[in-house]
Amino acid sequence: MTETTTSNVQRVDRDPLSGLPQSGSKKVMLKGAILSLALLLQSISVTAAVVSSLKQDFPNASAMELQCFVTVPVLGNIVATLIGGRFATRIGKKNLCVIGTLLCFVGGFFPMFIPLLDGQTALRVLAGFGLGLIQPLSASLIVDCFKGKEADTLMGFQSSAVGLGATIISSTIAGIMSFDWHYFYYVYFFALLVTVIVLLFIPNAVNDLGREDATTSEDKLKRRKTPISAYFGMLLQIIFATGYGFYTINLSLAAEETGTITAVQAATVITIISISSLLGGLVFGLVKSFVGMRIGVIAVAMQGAALLIWGNTTSLAAWNIAGVLLGVGFCWFMPYVNILVNEHTDPSISAQTTSYAFFGNSVGSFIPPYAFALLGAVTGITSPWKSLNMGAGFMAVVIVLIVIFMVNDKKKTAAKSVTA
Structure with a gap:
């Protein structure tokens, strides 16, 4: 009995939630930083607007090759969805957010410098992989860091943030296309901005969320x-x-x-x-x-x-x-x-x-x-x-x-x- 009590005390002492802001402007910024992840979730699909413009540079490309510019990056998303959870417990959830947003930037912006359509599409898989890493975190971090009505409210905001991000990115692409569609890749600097927001306003304590397995054998038997x-x-x-x-x-x-x-x-x-x-x-x-x-x-x-x-x-x-x-x-x-x-x-x-x-x-x-x-x-x-x-x-x-x-x-x- 003594050992169990001591173990529970140790878990409380190591509770990463104690390292998070409990009130004030820092807590507000933490919420904003988590919600900023959702702003990127549609950054691949909204580039559908440039598919027809790609034909100008690649007139011999088939319709499927042009369409794959938007859809093939989803392969990276599928893989990341399957393995991202394991990465989170090993390298930390904040670290994984940073890696995901950086991959989104690299895979979204640098295809601009590749002369082949297939090469551009292949590199965009990195952007899809990065989004696959942050997609579940954009929701799970809310549950991890907040409870009750506060968490419910933020989950609603998270859904709206997805639409807000798509609005910002798609309207920016539309504006760029009215000038020269070739520069639409610059919209992915938005992912770099989110990386900075995560680094500044999500505490390092978030890296410890989920790292310690506090599930007892009895709890595992009760799993439905x-x-x-x-x-x-x-x-x-x-x-x-x-x-x-x-x-x-x-x-x-x-x-x-x-x-x-x-x-x-x-x-x-x-x-x-x-x-x-x-x-x-x-x-x-x-x-x-x-x-x-x-x-x-x-x-x-x-x-x-x-x-x-x-x-x-x-x-x-x-x-x-x-x-x-x-x-x-x-x-x-x-x-x-x-x-x-x-x-x-x-x-x-x-x-x-x-x-x-x-x-x-x-x-x-x-x-x-x-x-x-x-x-x-x-x-x-x-x-x-x-x-x-x-x-x-x-x-x-x-x-x-x-x-x-x-x-x-x-x-x-x-x-x-x-x-x-």
Whole structure:
């Protein structure tokens, strides 16, 4: 008994939370520094606006090669999602944030100096790897450093910060493209700025979070099995991200194909998406309080409607409306999935189940160019513009799966109530 008590005291003495600011401006800056990580999470996908401009320098490149400029970096993201947790416990979470943001800068900016498209795409994998390292940390550090309502509030801000970062980066790219698209790579100096913010305002004590394994054998025996909802959430993310990816890889090319919407205007539409995502995230909790988990169906339906509008109209006004639908739908779907995979979990497995959702999204984000090529070979539809209707088809599949899952879950709940 004495040994156990002593061990517990030692753990309290080594509690890294004691090294974090408890109040005042330093605590505010810590929150801001953690939230700054989320600003970078869309820095790969929003570069879709330059895909059509790449054709100027690489006229012989195929549509898939141009699309891979955006999607191949996701390979680095997938790998980092799988191994990043192990790095965090060995080298420290603050250190991992610094490494991730620096890799984002290197992989985003230095392709500017590579004359080959394949070389640029390959180097951008480093940016994807860096984002994969900081993606889970942008959320887990909030749970690590803050508790209760404070943590809940910051999680909402984190979702909005993703949209804010996409807005800042995409609008900057749009501005640069109106001058000379070749300089859009400079937008990745924003990652270097986040690196400095992390170094200055996240205490070194954060490196000790999670380093000591305080889990006893008894705690390990109490760990719950991973619920089916976690695997279902991962499946939803794969299908959803694939359909969403048809917008990512083809919107700029589709705009050029219409003959009435320019690449610069398409970049502006992407900015509208980012702004809508930012604002929509602020009201997610309020909307969910009225519609419950049906918000998943609503969110995906908005995505599908946006893709159909893009794939069947040539009006810039209609494209802007679709941008609003897609932005709001996206920022509602992501927290919906995170809630879904954690509905039947406890703290011992919540991080693991949430990682399934991130992994599914990364895998789905990599698939679109190949899905586009395969479906094009089967259907004969090789138009980037009309392919957006295929993306809407993926959204329809997601809706059907959610409805089936909700009905099945309701039946199980009713059966348990009768048995009880």
